[in-house]
Amino acid sequence: MHSLVINCGSSSLKFALIKASTNETILEGVAEPLGSDYAKIVVKYHGEKFEESLVEVDHFGAAKKMFTYLQEFGLSGKIDAVGHRVVHGAEYFKSSVLIDQATLDAIERCNPLAPLHNPANLIGIKAAMEVLPNHPHVAVFDTAFHQSMPEKAYLYGLPMEIYRKYNVRRYGFHGTSHRFITEQAAIRLNKPMDELNIISAHLGNGASIAAVKDGKSVDTSMGLTPLEGLVMGTRSGSIDPGLFKYLEKNLNYSIDEIDQFLNKESGLLGLSELSNDCRQLQEHAQKGHRQAALALEIFSYRIAKQIAAYLVPLERLDALVFTGGIGENSSYVRKQVIDSLAFMRYELNEEENLRCFGGYEGTIATSPVFGDILVVCTDEEGMIARDTLDILQNAELKEA
Known part of the structure; x- marks a missing residue:
């Protein structure tokens, strides 16, 4: 069986055809920047890359062109179901679901909670449903x-009315990645999921940490939006909310300017005044660039502080797992984080830490009290593909 996975952004449509039995990506591609005169589609298939400009530059045009490629390569008939990444499900969705009109309506009601993501996700779903109406x-x-987070973890210290009326609470993100890492950790540690306690550190341009107790998320660093929590590539992470009034009153910032400032101009980019790319910052830091080194030090310190905080809800730790683009590839950041966790008595294997790069996985440190530190490559697309086919098979069983 095959699942077509679609991840739609405000100006992009990413897609991959994945074979369930082997988790092999048969074909993948991206159409971007949609809405512009120079929008194009790039498709990779059998080691070859195909690229062309889009005549119809919106999401519907991109979806149609995607399907044209699938037809040309004789793959359209292999699609059994289509899986869509949706950023925000609020309290409506505790798991993946088959899309019907009620689902679309609920996703749309989440738009105020993720105005940059959910509307684009909906456009992608509708475009794909138009192109593939019988799937x-x-x-x-x-x-x-x-x-699965308890109230004490997800409620803000705000009047309860704002939660009851407007759903303002902590939701967390990167859940598909954290779930995949939880399953992989259980396999690698040979431990039942319902007995597994781990800290999952998904570190990339966007970064979050999840505390997983007995196989379920009990706390996570992101909140109502993906801005809360760790310092990230261009996001500030958690800040004093009093900053909003200060910026508005003293620097005449508008709400939109503050949003741009915190989401696009802060984090590693703002601190280093160089780049949000961890690889570039490491290179400059090793050459003596003070701000690059400081940016990475702050990034690593906040990660370590969050990891230590999650010992409170977990009580017992079986493993700490690094994943995501930085978590999987940066021995520099991993070492800084582990050095900051000296009280946890981790013994770092320097050679193994350096080896874990570019798809290599392994155990890079051990502690007599807090278990191993693992590097595991995440697979969000694979999880979406698996969920999609699982739901399809369950629906077929109900109909039988």
Whole structure:
């Protein structure tokens, strides 16, 4: 069986055809920047790359061109179902679901909680449903894995009315990745999921940490939006909310300017005044660039501080797992984080830490009290594909 996975952004449509039995990506591609005169589609198939400009530069045009490529390569008939990444499911969705009109309506009601993501996700779903109207479509939510968090973890210290009326609470993101890492950790540690306690550190341009107790998320660093939590590539992470009034009153910033400032101009980019790319910052730091080194030090310190905080809800730790683009590839950041966790008595294997790069996985440190530190490559697309086909098979069983 094959699943077509679609990840739609405000100006992009990414897609991959994945074979369920082997988790092999048969074909993948991206159409971007949609809405512009120079929008194009790039497709990779059998080691070859195909690229062309789009005549219809919106999401519907991109979806049609995607399907044209699938037809040309004789792959359209292999699609059994379509899986869609949806960023925000609020409290409506605790797991992946088959898409119907009620699902679309609920996703749309989440738009105020993720105005940059959910509207684009919806456009992608509708475009794909128009191109593939006879296929089942499944929504897989970034927030769903964290719906197991208790009230003490997800409620803000705000009047309860704002939660009851407007759903303002902590939701968390990267749930598909954290769920995949939890399953992989259980396999590698040979431990039942319902007995597994781990800290999953998904570190990339966007970064979050999840505390997983007995196989379920009990806390996570992102909140109502993906801005809360760690310092990230261009996002500030958690800040004093009083900054909003200060910027507005003293620097005449508008709400939109503050949003741009915190989401696009801060984090590693703002601190280093060089780049949000961890690889470039490491290179400059090793050459003596003070701000590059400081940016990475702050990044690593906040990660270590969050990891230490999650010992409170977990009580016992079986493993700490690094994943995501930085977590999987940066021995520099991993070492800084581990050095900051000296009280946890981790013994770093320097050689193994350096080896874990470019797809290599392994155990890079051990502690007599807090278990191993693992590097595991995440696979969000694979999880979406698996969820999609699982839901399809369950629906078929109900009909039988």
